[in-house]
Amino acid sequence: EVRLVESxxxxxxxxxxxxxxxxxxxxxxxxxxxNWVRQAPGKGLEWVANVKEDGSGKNYVGSVKxxxxxxxxxxxxxxxxxxxxxxxxxxxxxxxxxxxGWISGYWGQGTLVTVSS
Amino acid sequence: DIVMxxxxxxxxxxxxxxxxxxxxxxxxxxxxxxxxxYLAWFQHKPGHPPKLLIYWASTRESGVPDRFDGSGSxxxxxxxxxxxQAEDVAVYYCQQYYSAPLTFGGGTKVEIK
Numbered sequence: 001e002v003r004l005v006e007s008x009x010x011x012x013x014x015x016x017x018x019x020x021x022x023x024x025x026x027x028x029x030x031x032x033x034x035n036w037v038r039q040a041p042g043k044g045l046e047w048v049a050n051v052k053e054d055g056s057g058k059n060y061v062g063s064v065k066x067x068x069x070x071x072x073x074x075x076x077x078x079x080x081x082x083x084x085x086x087x088x089x090x091x092x093x094x095x096x097x098x099x100x101g102w103i104s105g106y107w108g109q110g111t112l113v114t115v116s117s
Numbered sequence: 118d119i120v121m122x123x124x125x126x127x128x129x130x131x132x133x134x135x136x137x138x139x140x141x142x143x144x145x146x147x148x149x150x151x152x153x154x155y156l157a158w159f160q161h162k163p164g165h166p167p168k169l170l171i172y173w174a175s176t177r178e179s180g181v182p183d184r185f186d187g188s189g190s191x192x193x194x195x196x197x198x199x200x201x202q203a204e205d206v207a208v209y210y211c212q213q214y215y216s217a218p219l220t221f222g223g224g225t226k227v228e229i230k
Binding site for chain 2: 035037044045046047050059060061062095097101102103104105107108109110
């Protein structure tokens with residue numbers, strides 16, 4: 001059974017930092033691109049970042065470039081999202097998703113990040 | 118960035134009737150090298166993660182009922198639910214994965230009339 005479990009969310013002040021984690025199991029982790037997708041309260045889905053299975057390729061949406069860093073640890077079948085300089089507009093549920101290529105077929109339940117001003 | 122525009126924002130359909138959702142991309146998401154459209158559809162229910170329904174514009178994900186059908190090419194795409202069931206109430210999103218940043222449409226909320 002495929003499982004993706006996010007953690008690390010919480011309440012943080014604007015300007016602060018958080019590190020989100022996503023632990024994967026049930027599939028060949030080092031064969032899949034990994035993604036972060038978020039949903040702000042009352043809003044739609046927004047793709048945030050992805051990382052290639054070997055960590056050699058990374059992409060980000062413009063609004064997080066320079067503040068967010070995605071990484072993977074194949075030995076721990078885990079993906080991380082380091083979030084710095086948090087803003088109110090970063091408040092969202094952050095989902096981890098895995099896919100063949102850039103198709104996100106597997107999703108976690110999400111972790112909530114709340115930024116207080 | 119490729120902008121994805123969905124229509125309508127919401128629709129109410131009677132049980133057993135057809136629901137049609139449109140998605141338009143600001144540039145083509147078709148690749149001549151692979152002859153594929155890099156377009157996916159997701160279903161999102163409150164309290165649950167999004168679920169992949171369709172990829173390559175028309176390929177149904179394993180386990181997805183055949184009442185869900187994706188069509189279109191280039192910049193214009195459609196998701197059709199041929200006979201709406203109660204469990205289909207959700208928000209539906211299209212997403213292009215042709216180029217980074219990957220982008221979603223704004224979503225279409227489907228309800229029962």
